[in-house]
Amino acid sequence: MRARLLLWAALAAFAIDQISKYLVVHVMRVAEGNIDVLPPLLVFKYGENRGINFGLFQGDSDTARWVLIGISLAVAIGVLIWLMHTTPSKLMLFCGGLLIGGALGNVVDRVLYGYVLDFLNMSCCGINNPFVFNLADVFIFAGAFGLVLFDGKKPS
Numbered sequence: 001m002r003a004r005l006l007l008w009a010a011l012a013a014f015a016i017d018q019i020s021k022y023l024v025v026h027v028m029r030v031a032e033g034n035i036d037v038l039p040p041l042l043v044f045k046y047g048e049n050r051g052i053n054f055g056l057f058q059g060d061s062d063t064a065r066w067v068l069i070g071i072s073l074a075v076a077i078g079v080l081i082w083l084m085h086t087t088p089s090k091l092m093l094f095c096g097g098l099l100i101g102g103a104l105g106n107v108v109d110r111v112l113y114g115y116v117l118d119f120l121n122m123s124c125c126g127i128n129n130p131f132v133f134n135l136a137d138v139f140i141f142a143g144a145f146g147l148v149l150f151d152g153k154k155p156s
Contacts, residue, residue, distance in 0.1 A: 002088075005090055005094055006080075006100070009096070009097025009101065010100040010101035010104070012101065013098045013100075013101025013102050013105065013135075013136070013139040014102075014104050014105050014108075015101075016135055016139075017101070017102060017106075017135045017136040018105055018108065020119075020135050021109070021117045021134060021135075024044050025117050028044065030045065034046075034121075040123040040128070041122060041123070041124055042120070043122075043123070044120065045120075046119060046132070047117075047118035047132035048113075048115040048118070049116040049117075049118045049132075049134075050115045062114075065110055065114055065115075069107055069110050072103045072104075072107045072110075075099075076099070076100045076103040076107075079096050079099055079100055080100060083096045091146060092146070092151065094146070095143045095145075095150060096143060096147060098140075098146070099143025099144055100143070101136075101139055102136035102137065102138070102139030102143060103140055105134075105136035106134075106136045109136075116134065116136070118132040118133050120135070
């Protein structure tokens with residue numbers, strides 16, 4: 001029963017990520033030009049991420065692509081195994097599902113395109129952020145943060 005929450009959170013994160021990428025990249029055709037949503041706070045801006053989250057550690061080789069796929073799958077499997085062998089709270093299961101769904105969303109992109117599709121750009125307060133990211137990155141970050149925050153272990 002508890003595994004259901006993990007599964008549904010992962011499926012929701014995965015579906016939201018893939019649908020948003022399809023709509024913004026293929027339907028709205030963001031690659032043809034930036035789309036101002038709430039400028040400068042939110043702009044859709046096309047990006048191809050060959051690195052890890054938020055465009056870090058860019059690599060353009062096929063080996064780097066498959067290493068990153070392997071790392072993403074290992075993290076997703078590791079989180080799943082860890083959550084199944086502990087007594088996680090519902091919040092931890094939900095956060096674990098977000099992380100797993102986000103990681104798998106980016107894995108699908110790497111398999112299909114050779115890179116991760118990114119389209120979100122946020123700037124504020126006179127700071128021009130050059131980086132783009134996607135909802136999978138948000139889910140991965142929020143899931144990891146939530147797993148740490150809602151761990152429930154008391155400090156020794």
